[in-house]
Amino acid sequence: MTCKTCNYKLKEATIIKAENLCRDILALRIKLDKDSLIFKPGQFIMLSIFGYGEVPVAVTTTPDIKDYFEVAVRNVGTVTRAINRLKARDKVGIRGPYGNGYDFKDMHDKDVAVIAGGLGIAPLRSLIEYAKNHPKAFKSFQILYGAKNPGEVLYDEELFACEKFARTMLTVDEAQGHWHGETGLITKHVDKLRITPEMRVIMCGPPVMYKFIIPEIEKYGIPDEHIQILLERRMKCGIGKCQHCTFGDKYVCLDGPVFKYSEIKNNMEAI
Numbered sequence: 001m002t003c004k005t006c007n008y009k010l011k012e013a014t015i016i017k018a019e020n021l022c023r024d025i026l027a028l029r030i031k032l033d034k035d036s037l038i039f040k041p042g043q044f045i046m047l048s049i050f051g052y053g054e055v056p057v058a059v060t061t062t063p064d065i066k067d068y069f070e071v072a073v074r075n076v077g078t079v080t081r082a083i084n085r086l087k088a089r090d091k092v093g094i095r096g097p098y099g100n101g102y103d104f105k106d107m108h109d110k111d112v113a114v115i116a117g118g119l120g121i122a123p124l125r126s127l128i129e130y131a132k133n134h135p136k137a138f139k140s141f142q143i144l145y146g147a148k149n150p151g152e153v154l155y156d157e158e159l160f161a162c163e164k165f166a167r168t169m170l171t172v173d174e175a176q177g178h179w180h181g182e183t184g185l186i187t188k189h190v191d192k193l194r195i196t197p198e199m200r201v202i203m204c205g206p207p208v209m210y211k212f213i214i215p216e217i218e219k220y221g222i223p224d225e226h227i228q229i230l231l232e233r234r235m236k237c238g239i240g241k242c243q244h245c246t247f248g249d250k251y252v253c254l255d256g257p258v259f260k261y262s263e264i265k266n267n268m269e270a271i
Helices: 004-008 078-083 118-133 156-164 186-192 207-218
Strands: 011-022 025-032 044-049 053-058 069-074 091-098 111-117 140-147 167-172 200-204 227-230 258-260
Touching (some): 004 091, 044 078, 053 078, 111 186, 111 207, 118 140, 118 200, 118 227, 156 167
Parallel strands (some): 140 167, 200 227
Antiparallel strands (some): 011 025, 025 069, 044 091, 227 258
């Protein structure tokens, strides 16, 4: 039986692979020095770099993989800048996993649409991988992903390959070079999804994306409880003690990061 307090302890881990996804985002493949990371898609971990601090990051791989897990980190500050200098065989610390994950029970045998903007595709990657590995879990699966330009599209080869099991649309605000996807803001492509009133929609991206896309989705009669969104906040502890991630009566680290829209719709601080 797993001890719950073990999640509060820092576990040593080793970088197996470090790869730049774009100019300011680094993907890390990590292996715990002891045991395996047991998590649910949608949960996050606290990633530490010794001498600098720690940051919350989503696990981007599926729990089906036992030997390692992956994360994606944007270079935006002192800690993340240090993380973006990591290379294979470097040591890091891991706490977690924390928070809740996607409501798979609610999505089972349903039409599912995944909508992501920018780095928001990273936390959804584990769900997409799950759909690939368990094709009978959902009635149908669709992916809509938008980025600023082709150079900022993450996991592009993987996503184009998803067409084998999912209806996939990738769009960029401004097309450059030999771009093979759609063009224009992601909000302009929502109506291209095959939306049904019973569909489950899972989203991750900047708050402004939610403000524009949710009203478009609701036009099709999808109930608020069938929409799951991931919220990002400046989480410091991951365990509900520091108060950095609170909004109203909710904690992103404890009650999220995955929320049903019906839970937070009337919370003015949510998005």
